[in-house]
Amino acid sequence: MKNKTILVVTMSLLLFVTFSCIASEISWSITVNKSDSLRQLIGLPSIAVGNLNPSARNPGLEIICTSLYDSPGGYCYYFTPGVPVSNITIFANVTLDGTK
């Protein structure tokens, strides 16, 4: 095997990988910019991918997911910090000495 062969093989593979990346990016940008009427109509935030619990598609769902696992679009993470609309300050005053 000549020295050049190693470089040619490497360059060919790099070209293949780069081409795949460009094709993938173009394909996704078309998908993203294309109007999707079905998703507009239905409005479900997640995809048809199964999870550890049967509430996979549920944007609202049984609390059981907190004990098993979360699902895409599920609400388990609703209870994690940083949710902008949770207002649970009422609980802060329900202590014996009233301190927060």
Next chain:
Amino acid sequence: MNRFRNQVNYALSCIKRYKTRTLVILICLIVSASVFSSVAFVKDGLSAQGALSLKYSPDITVQGISAGRQAPLNTSYIGFIQAEAGVSAVVPRVWGYANIGNNLLVILGVDLQNSSFVSAYSHVNVSSIYQSIYPIESGSFLDAQSNNTVVIGKAVADLLGAKVGSILTIVSESNEPKQYTIAGIFNSESGIYNADMILMNINEARSFFKIPNDKVTDLMVYISNVDPANQKSLVNYVAREISDIPNSRVVTKDVLLQAQQTTYGDRAGFFSVVWYVILISVAIIAFNQTVAVGHESKFEVGLLKSLGFSTLDIIKVRLIESAILGTLAAAIGLTIGIIYDAFLGAPVIKDFMMGWATLYPSFSVPLLITPQTLLFVFAITIVPLLFATVIPSWHNATVDPDIAMRGARA
């Protein structure tokens, strides 16, 4: 330039000469690069598909809760939400789950006559909403006037062996068998979204789930399009106002996006940990092999130095060798990752990333090959190899040529 070209040529000769080391390093790096890249492509594809669904999801979803669990929401709140400043549309939705055999499916009732939906998407041609623009493989989409008809996902059709015109019998929670005529089947290209779905008119869904006319599963709230800089504040403002509704849970699109990213990130994270372990092993093996080769090449180094090569030149040759090996391994690993995902359908990884679905969707795995992933794989295969090489080669190159040649002969 000539000097560099000669050094590259010499490095390439070394790659061929020390076959065992080359093969060991290549195999280890290829395995780690291909494992990581194949997982990363699927993870990015799923995240992108999730994000795409979110793009079309309502800005705010409102659902009822009772004793901490989701419960139907009263439709009387629609007026209250609609009156909030910045709300452009409130669309009721009825949906839930049902079993056919051991398979859990999503049953979704859509309100095809809902004018608020149409106003929320005024840029879409209304007639085109009803027909022809939906991803239907065979049959037709739902008709607002016809009863007892459904459109089903491809995976559901494959599972049941159903065709357009077949009668679908589903037993409801109240143990009543309900029969529907299949009007259409979604195509497999859109399967990532609707593989497990049975779509019907909202009133059919109400009847199936026995949800009274004054209740809905949830409400989709759309916010008026304002300046993008203020959109988020407006959504949060409206969400706070809506959260005054008793027994309700309010979720914004942002929260769902975070949840999705965390979910796929966590799953890919498991593989990443495995991959890091592989990478550390590769670095150790590369270090070990370079030390071994350094011992073998003592005479050669002595000869080179006596011919005028400096210590820096020898280190440079070793680094060029490692860079070529790393690049070649990353390129092969990425190519394997792409072929494994795109042409073989990502076996094993697919099952892990898709989860333990009761109905395995039969759609192809969504892939996204981003420049970031490629650069990361290159960086992570080349840089550790360079680090693993530099010390042994420096140690090897600093030996006196006379001692090196005598030591090697001895």
